[in-house]
């Protein structure tokens with residue numbers, strides 16, 4: 001396939017920007033040098049007409065949102081050309097919603113480019129050319145399967161968080177991350193805090209020592225039940241595997257449970273503020289309510305309350321509280337404490353602006369020495385993460401968030417495993433552990449046995465802290 005020069009691949013409006021033009025000249029020169037040196041040319045530019053094509057794999061809530069973000073990027077023409085899901089109604093619903101959205105003119109998915117089933121991801125990616133982008137927004141169990149194929153095809157990737165739930169798939173994903181870098185593929189991971197402009201400025205200030213040595217971090221996500229975290233008994237009709245995929249927050253193999261799926265953002269951005277990953281964790285957790293309001297037993301694998309104490313190599317601690325209980329105090333925010341002051345990292349929710357720095361250890365307005373100010377068009381980190389990825393694709397900048405995404409997923413799983421087993425667990429123990437939750441995720445058919453099967457009482461194996469110590473279930 002013919003690869004146009006970086007400049008030819010960009011629309012005129014981008015070329016009109018002086019700073020961009022300077023960069024492009026450098027990029028063009030670098031590409032020429034690489035070619036002369038016999039270095040493999042990067043898969044940078046997608047189509048001869050400079051349009052980047054996108055395939056959406058996993059057409060649920062987030063996948064549809066990510067598609068809108070992808071089609072709204074600042075840099076150059078983009079179109080959605082293929083969609084894949086295991087449920088036809090999810091794909092149809094997503095397609096209809098996209099066709100009603102503000103980006104409808106860029107949704108060019110013909111009926112024969114809508115693919116259903118466990119092989120649909122291949123068919124959708126087969127519609128792309130090297131340099132285009134595949135979006136992965138299925139439950140995490142399929143990340144490595146889909147990533148492997150994208151790398152084989154030379155595709156750039158945007159994959160939703162979390163990206164792994166156990167040690168073996170983390171090791172596999174780390175290897176794939178290296179392969180993607182070796183092929184110069186651009187990979188974004190949906191940990192959007194990292195693209196929150198206020199948090200970026202805060203991280204810089206913290207690393208410059210503005211609040212001194214960080215010795216304590218704390219984060220909370222506590223609210224009522226959300227998503228599919230609590231599940232009543234399967235009615236036995238159809239496929240048990242498909243029932244579990246529909247209710248993926250309930251099953252550790254599919255999502256890492258509510259802990260991994262809901263809590264990763266705050267855990268990730270607090271570690272970013274600290275500038276390192278924790279080395280170990282010990283934790284509490286349990287389940288208060290075992291039935292729904294009508295008295296039907298819940299059969300999922302989650303606890304409803306978690307409290308994790310993470311330890312960093314320098315002895316600093318990070319506390320994370322997670323709860324899905326109605327009527328208990330809701331707290332959903334994060335903080336970093338240092339020897340010279342403290343910071344509000346996320347004021348509300350997973351990464352809500354503004355971030356701020358305060359003298360002393362309380363987040364009072366009177367103590368405030370800095371507050372983030374973010375321009376209106378950069379306030380949405382979901383938009384920023386796509387502009388950043390597309391900028392890297394169009395201008396051939398190094399960009400691969402996969403390793404960091406695996407590390408954040410591992411650290412999150414570390415807290416979950418510590419709570420579920422009642423043991424202190426180290427990062428290395430988890431990374432090197434052998435319990436893989438869904439080793440056959442690349443071979444599933446709708447009739448495959450589910451990775452966990454219902455017992456005679458309709459229940460699934462659950463964590464039992466202090467009794468099941470080596471594995472979570």
Ligand SMILES: NC(=O)c1ccc[n+]([C@@H]2O[C@H](COP(=O)([O-])OP(=O)(O)OC[C@H]3O[C@@H](n4cnc5c(N)ncnc54)[C@H](O)[C@@H]3O)[C@@H](O)[C@H]2O)c1
Nearest residue numbers: 058059060061062063085086087090137138160161162190
């Ligand atoms: N970054 C964020 O803030 C954010 C927010 C929400 C969800 N997410 C992440 O996005 C992912 C999806 O979450 P969601 O809330 O959109 O769930 P969802 O159930 O709405 O969507 C998931 C979709 O994937 C489909 N699917 C499942 N297995 C598939 C397979 N093997 N091949 C193709 N399609 C498959 C499902 O049928 C469904 O349509 C999760 O990993 C979640 O953690 C991220």
